[in-house]
Each structure stands twice: as C-alpha cells, then as structure tokens.
Amino acid sequence: GNSVTQMEGPVTLSEEAFLTINCTYTATGYPSLFWYVQYPGEGLQLLLKATKADDKGSNKGFEATYRKETTSFHLEKGSVQVSDSAVYFCALGGYGGATNKLIFGTGTLLAVQP
C-alpha cells in the first residue's frame, strides 16, 4: 500500500543553518505530496505542496521538489530561524492535489537554537 517515510528526529540546528528533512514515498499512480507543520499546542498547517513530478512547492523560505525518479520530496530551507522550531510532516495525497485520505509520515521534530 501507499506509505511515507520520514527521517527520524529530533533535528537540532543553530540559527541560520541549512535544513534538510528527508521524505520518501511508496505509491501507485500519480500522488500529490505535501509538507505540513505543527507548532506546539496547535493543529497542522499546510506548508507547501506539489501535485506532479518535477513540481517545486515553496513557502516561507521552505522548498521541496517532487522527484518521481527517486520517489522523494525532501524539505529544505537555506537559513532556519528559532521560530521554525516545530514538527514537520510529509504527506501523500491523491491524484491532482486530492486531500482526502492523506497518508502522513511520522513527523520530524526540528529544534533551532539561537
């Protein structure tokens, strides 16, 4: 069945460091891919998405490229801030951006130190 695998955390970085959180997926067909972020005590928020191969999603300095050949959707940011500390979830959706039955990875905790 479809699944998402994320790198385990926690990831601890200093402010202004480069961030990569790995995400790979297994799916049939042409799924959409999402990154969600969960700040302490809050629900998940959509960070970015890509609906087809080679699409790049970007938001708030974060980027991820849908790589069909490596079945990956790694999250990157060039310079992290303390305010980026949160749990990041990679998620797999249906064709064309469909969001019902999203399959989430286990989440990666990011802690950014000043």
Next chain:
Amino acid sequence: DSGVTQTPKHLITATGQRVTLRCSPRSGDLSVYWYQQSLDQGLQFLIQYYNGEERAKGNILERFSAQQFPDLHSELNLSSLELGDSALYFCASSAGTGGTSPYNSPLHFGNGTRLTVT
C-alpha cells in the same frame, strides 16, 4: 487561527466509557475530516464527511462512529474505550470534496482534543 474549533480540549475518562468529540469547521467549508495522532501509530486518517454524507473512510475502528449535521458541525463518537485509544484527535475541514476539483482547498486543522483513557 485556522477557524476550525474543537471541543473539548482535554478529556479524561475510564476504560469502557463512551465520549463524544465535537468539531466546527471553518465557515463555508463543507468537508470535515477526523484524524487520530498517537505516539505509536502517528497521524492516521479516520473518516471524512462532505455536506452531511460519508465521503471517505480510513482506519476507523467499529467502536468509533462519526456524523456531520445539517449545520456542518461534526461529532466523533468513541465507545467501549480502551487504554490504546488515548491519543490526540484532530478535526480538519476543507472547502471542496477533497478530490481533484479545481475548487479543492487545503485542509485546515483544529488544535485537537487530547483523550486520556485510564
């Protein structure tokens, strides 16, 4: 603020009991989704309702049921509770059906209800 309201924020109950979790979607959103977040299983999709009708079903136990009312709020009923049902239960809403329609919108999550079964 996502606009999705979940009540109560915390719930502590005993094994064998029944509880009801409530969700009010964002204004104008017709779809409501329920997710369970636990330490061992991660974030699992339970069920989706669209405009009062069940739209999609995930890993929802038979002891659990949900419904969406005419005013679009939704309730998740958990019965014969077990220790393993302790988790954070999230509700999310979206404008569309959750499918591939161009009117589809991202999910907006509430802050969750933390259920503790003792």
